Every structure is written in C-alpha cells, then in structure tokens.
Amino acid sequence: MWSSVGTVPAEYKFSRNEHQSVIKARTDDEKDHILETLCEKKSLLLQTCTPTGSIRCETLLLKHPASEDELKLFHSAAYIDVLKSLESFDLNLDEHVEYGLGYDCPVLDNLHQLAECVAGGTLSAAKLLVSRKCKTAINWFGGWHHARRDSASGFCYINDIAIGIQFMSTTFERILYIDLDVHHGMDIFNAFENSNKILTLSFHKHEVGFFSNSGNLDEAGIGKGKNYSLNVPYQGGISDETPKKM
Numbered sequence: 001m002w003s004s005v006g007t008v009p010a011e012y013k014f015s016r017n018e019h020q021s022v023i024k025a026r027t028d029d030e031k032d033h034i035l036e037t038l039c040e041k042k043s044l045l046l047q048t049c050t051p052t053g054s055i056r057c058e059t060l061l062l063k064h065p066a067s068e069d070e071l072k073l074f075h076s077a078a079y080i081d082v083l084k085s086l087e088s089f090d091l092n093l094d095e096h097v098e099y100g101l102g103y104d105c106p107v108l109d110n111l112h113q114l115a116e117c118v119a120g121g122t123l124s125a126a127k128l129l130v131s132r133k134c135k136t137a138i139n140w141f142g143g144w145h146h147a148r149r150d151s152a153s154g155f156c157y158i159n160d161i162a163i164g165i166q167f168m169s170t171t172f173e174r175i176l177y178i179d180l181d182v183h184h185g186m187d188i189f190n191a192f193e194n195s196n197k198i199l200t201l202s203f204h205k206h207e208v209g210f211f212s213n214s215g216n217l218d219e220a221g222i223g224k225g226k227n228y229s230l231n232v233p234y235q236g237g238i239s240d241e242t243p244k245k246m
C-alpha cells in the first residue's frame with residue numbers, strides 16, 4: 001500500500017529556496033556549475049510517486065552522501081581511493097587513465113563528492129523503499145550504469161545502481177532491474193549474472209562497433225543466474241511504437 005510522502009523523515013524535506021536553487025542548477029547550461037552546486041550542497045533531487053506512476057509529490061532534497069563503505073558495496077577500494085585523491089582538472093595523468101579517468105570521463109573538481117552525492121541519492125531512495133517509508137522513489141540524478149567496479153566508463157563515475165541493488169538485496173527476496181538506455185547495461189549485467197535473485201532486463205541498440213558490443217539475446221546469465229539476465233537488442237531507427245510490437 002502506498003505510504004504518503006508525509007511519512008518521509010523530516011531530514012529529507014527541503015526548503016523552497018533550496019528547491020529553487022537546485023532546479024536552477026539543473027537547467028543551467030554550465031555543467032561545471034551544476035556539479036559544483038550539487039557537490040557544495042551535498043544534495044540531490046528525489047521524488048516519490050504513486051503506484052500508478054504519477055508524481056505525487058513532493059520533491060525531496062537529499063543530504064545523505066554515501067559513505068565509503070557504501071561506495072564499496074560495488075566498487076573496489078583501489079578505485080575509491082583514486083577518486084578520493086583527485087584534486088585537479090588534470091586530464092592527462094597516466095595513473096588516472098588506468099581508472100577510466102580521461103576521454104569521456106574527465107577528472108572534474110570535487111569528483112569524489114559528486115560520486116558520494118550520486119550514490120547517496122540512490123541509496124536514500126533504496127533506504128526509503130527498504131524501510132517501507134514509500135512505495136516508489138526516484139533519484140533523477142542517478143542511473144550511472146556504465147561505471148565499472150574498478151573504473152569510470154561511459155560518462156559514469158560511480159555505479160549508483162549496482163550499489164543500490166546490493167544494498168536492497170539484503171532485504172528484498174527478488175529485484176527486477178530494467179535498463180532503457182540506448183547502450184547495453186553491461187556492468188549491471190556483469191555484476192549480477194550469477195544471481196537468481198536479481199533479474200536484469202536491458203533494452204539497447206546492438207550493432208557492430210556500437211558501445212558496448214555486448215548484450216546479445218543469447219547472453220542470459222551463468223550458473224544459478226542462468227536466464228536471470230535478459231537482453232532485448234535492437235537496431236537503430238526504431239520508433240516509439242517498436243517496443244510495443246516487441
């Protein structure tokens with residue numbers, strides 16, 4: 001049963017001024033400014049929805065950055081240590097390239113704080129669900145599914161989804177993860193391909209040379225996770241109607 005947003009703990013609520021300031025940041029063309037604002041405030045937007053999908057709602061401003069232990073629910077200690085050590089915008093350090101930092105994942109100022117914020121938003125949503133404080137929760141700034149256990153990848157520095165799933169898996173018997181990004185959700189797929197508790201379902205473009213060159217129909221999980229990883233590859237040029245036919 002839907003729990004009203006009134007049951008959400010007070011510390012998740014936000015003031016009108018805070019709301020306006022974050023909304024302004026989200027519509028600003030200056031990415032650096034958005035990141036800076038988010039990092040400074042250690043906060044993220046989250047909305048709760050009714051079971052029918054309409055936004056109920058209140059927008060909640062989250063002020064709970066993920067802890068180091070929480071980041072390590074998915075990521076390696078070595079990678080988290082590298083994120084913590086970054087203090088410049090230097091794009092060319094070899095040791096950073098080893099961890100995927102460069103090219104499409106440049107080193108940004110306050111990157112570790114950004115990672116804490118992104119993961120903290122999704123974890124806060126997960127905690128609200130686990131504690132039955134609400135039925136549906138969305139971290140609008142989450143979904144960084146390309147980040148890998150040991151490195152950044154595909155514009156993603158922290159895999160808040162894998163962290164959130166790991167956290168929720170200690171409470172929920174079964175979890176369904178649905179991925180609608182144009183790219184295969186490869187790193188979520190890899191993380192849980194052994195599990196028969198977490199069903200991953202990815203819809204993605206699959207053509208030669210298109211990132212990530214994975215996600216064929218016949219990739220369906222391994223071991224006890226066989227058939228618990230489902231892929232729906234498609235070619236470019238599909239319309240909004242195509243998924244209905246599929």
Ligand SMILES: [Zn+2]
Nearest residue numbers: 154181182183
């Ligand atoms: Zn993508």
